[in-house]
Amino acid sequence: MILSILAAIPIAGALLLALLPRGRGGHLPAKAIALSVSLVTLAVSFVVLARFDVGDGGYQLTSTHEWIAAFGAHYAVGVNGIALTLVLLTTILAPIVILASFDDRLPDPRGTNAYLAWMLAVEGLAIGAFTATDAFLFYVLFEATLIPLYFLIGTFGGPTTTPGGRSYAAVKFLIYNLVGGLLMLAAIVGLYVVSSRQGDASYLLTDLTDLDMSRTTERLLFCGFMAAFAIKAPLWPLHTWLPDAAAQSTPGTSVLMVSVVDKIGTFGMITWCLNLFPEAADWASPVIMTLAVVSIVYGALLAIGQDDIRRLIAFTSVSHFGFIILGIFAFTSTSMAGSTLYMFNHGLSTAALFIVTGIMVSRRGSARISDFGGVQKIAPILSGVLLLAGLSSLSLPGLAPFVSEFLVLAGTFTVSIPAAAVATLGIVLAALYILIMYQRTMTGPLDPGSAGVTDLEPREIAALTPAIMLIIGLGFFPQPVLNAINPAIDTVVSHIGKGDPAPRTPTLITEHSKDVPTDEEGGH
């Protein structure tokens, strides 16, 4: 019940905003409502967290109702540690995004109500997709997130007049994702066929995991799901919609798109692809791991070559999604836990980057890196936050993304040394794309055109502070999140019949840790 409430609050808030008359006294009520709704959602998500038993790897807080009996669709929700992590990411980022977007300059200044309403709609639908435990419900919500994002990009993004403007980007975004969705729809229909042949048709995750399928069927259905997720995530070579969409979006939209909605793709790989089609996933893993490694290096190299700061961040995300997907398809509990944690950390770090660069872009009136220079001198706090967010993107130890990236690499190394070794090149390339961007925008003599870039305002600091604190805090104390993730990952790993290869030369760890209290059992 509480999960339904959690998803319903932002949706209700969105409807309220849509119905709200455009007041004369500016948009203060709309802004206040949107922020309050997102904060209430955050509070409710903490209640969910409090009621969640961290030690249990199964689905909790479940509720199931029959929805469309004709083909076995249910309204079924529940969370395990993986889903909960992503729900929390969504509810934490929503107020940050809304607060940071208060003063966005929109093409139509009267559009603030709709702008904030669509954002809340994204939040509600994303929560729904993360909590759905019925394949049909998941599919519907997964596709439904396209609608608010389409309008957020197409209506509130950059200028339409330039070639490749916001309309182009929005349509490209929509078509790409619809094609993926269509393939997934075919697979969803296929699932019905398989399921109904074995008795009563059902789309419930619990029923689908035990489905008997021929090898070919399983592989075909897997490809249908995977195509949709790979476009969403985005995996090379299906990534080209993302840079255009990110370059034409407002910072808030970019955060919702990359930090939250794209995570449904990687979340879907773990939750749906691995649980439903374990053998097909195993069959496809060499290809997917290769594509993931290509994504890591390719995304990083492309990021180095960008002059548009928003496209740069989009390409860094292509690289980071490569790490996430690599970890998932390495099938070790270490790498998969790393991938799940990576989803959370990447959400935070990318949010901070998009927001802070968005502020730079709006004050400079240009997104071109070459139009900046020496901004550090006049905006020290801004440049400090940019550097910190950038360092988290390059996975500096001590900041959250390092832990997840290292877990992915260490886990992958145990099953494929070449994949891990090539992926490790990413740490040099990441240093290049971040530090070159920082050097060109922030250091050197002040560029005359950048003289109008003022430092962060209190509202912007307030929006960024929670993200920054989490990035630092989780760098040293990732364990609370990992404790929630671990049991769920163990369940998935044992379901697909995989595990971590044993160390080749095991040591007597007890010898070292005799004065180190380790509680393998009680720690969870």
Added chain:
Amino acid sequence: MFDLMWLLIAIPLASGALLLIWGKESDRFGHLIGTAASAASFVLGVVLFVRLMGEDAGHRSQAVSLFTWIDTGTFHVEMSFVLDQLSGLFVLLITGVGTLIHVYSIGYMGHDERRRRFFAYLNIFVAAMLTLVLAGDYLVLFLGWEGVGLASYLLIGFWQHKPSAAAAAKKAFVVNRVGDIGMALAIMLMFAQFGTSAIAAVDAAAPGAGDSVTTALGLLLLLGACGKSAQVPLQSWLLDAMEGPTPVSALIHAATMVTAGVYLVVRSNAIFDASEVARTAVIVVGLVTLLAGAWIGCAKDDIKKALAGSTMSQIGYMMLAAGLGPAGYAFAVFHLITHGFFKANMFLGAGSVMHGMDDDVEMRHYGGLRTMMPITFATFGLGYLAIIGVPPFAGFWSKDKIIEAAFGENLWVGLGALLGAGVTAFYMTRLMILTFLSQKRWRDDVHPHESPRVMTWPLIGLAALSAVGGILLLGDWITEWLEPVVGHAEHHELAVPAIVLTIIITAVVLLGVVAAVVFYRREPIAAETPADSSVSIFARAGRHELYGNEVNETLVVRPTRHLTRFLVWLDGMGIDGFVTGLADRLGDTSQLLRKPQTGYVRSYALTMFGGVAVVVLCLLAVTLA
């Protein structure tokens, strides 16, 4: 008591964070907080070290675990720290020299409006460096390793309004990251091989892991060490790093951080002891770098760059010693400590000179400064005597031991190290003559003057340590102290008695000194650097840092740039072009498809009829077949 060792790190870390967050009102006293934090850490370090000496030899490795850093799957890392004989010495060096440099910076950075931030970065550096040496797990070590890299980045680029400083900072970080590939892969390999990256556990398991594994581990760790310690082939960042304020060059790029690679090799002695190949690689890297650095040191006219070349070269000595295995580990650490004293001393001395010379770094603009800056001259002079290895100063004892051990390993290695000693004497004498001796060459509007006391006192302290640092060797104290960590050294019989070798070394050093005196006393020194065309090919190569940057540019930077450009083009034209092209084709197809949608029912009927006919034909075909 040893449970408190985390405070060593926490105090400067908290101070650094405080100074960054606290607003402008702390500008007046921020530097005092920073210095006090470093001093507090030093006092605690001394107390802990004394306690450590009071323990039995068998109980001098004290471990604490603060909390579980990462625990998932089979991956388990404790935030653990170990204070033992090795890390204890480093704690004293880092916090001791660090505190002196904090004090010095109060004066040196006195006129900088961002002084508070400078002290915050220094504090963060001290905390990270202590994390590095105290770490009980390679991943925790990596945390400190990258932390010092960050501090180095921030401090090299401290004057980031200068494009050269910003570029140097970025270069340092990126080159170090290349080394980090080695570190990261080494830790992954440990995890895959041993199931842990705890240093003690890896130590225990390494001998049984097989030659290929220990060789791989050793070479990967060496790659990391090359980056951090500016060893060939990852040396190119160190000379550029001299863009940072001079106290930074003294603390980070001479006394402590750049020696972390040596620490890493010594700390991983179990791995290197088990791999002959890896040790040989360490020796080769050390030998090549010690000669390359000395060569560069001979050719540079920029006082800081000459000293930086010298730092490379001296770290080469330490690497070389560490590559010798148990025979050399203790001497590597010994030289590391004495070098920390005399090189920090000389860098701060150089800073004192620059302070009096309006920040000019060109030695050709100096000359005859001994009378203008007597304290700086005297303290620098002690550092000079120490580095070239004049008995009884600190460097004599440590370098002598390394050269002796090198001869014990291999004649050619020994000869290389001996040659390095002669060249060191040459370039340091050259530096002394150009700066303090010879005639005045500065312009009349420059008024050299001695630095304030807050700067000269640290110089005096470090000069004293440079003079007497050799006492660590008294009664073989340092080798016996470190033996439980690095193992027992087999004694090599040399072809000649050790005392004869010492005399030979001293003679070579004297030769270097005389050569420099003859060379630079012969004629008046030009106040401007002679053009490249008028100097020998050796000097030209040295000035260009043996073309290391050109090699990197040709082999790495330019190909990467071209690849990036090509991929950007490909992404727009190729991949996106293919997909959007596909979309366009789809668009064309739909145009075609639209034509039959005429709105005439009769044409629809015809189409339906055609469709039905096709279906029927298909069914027939299938049934008949």
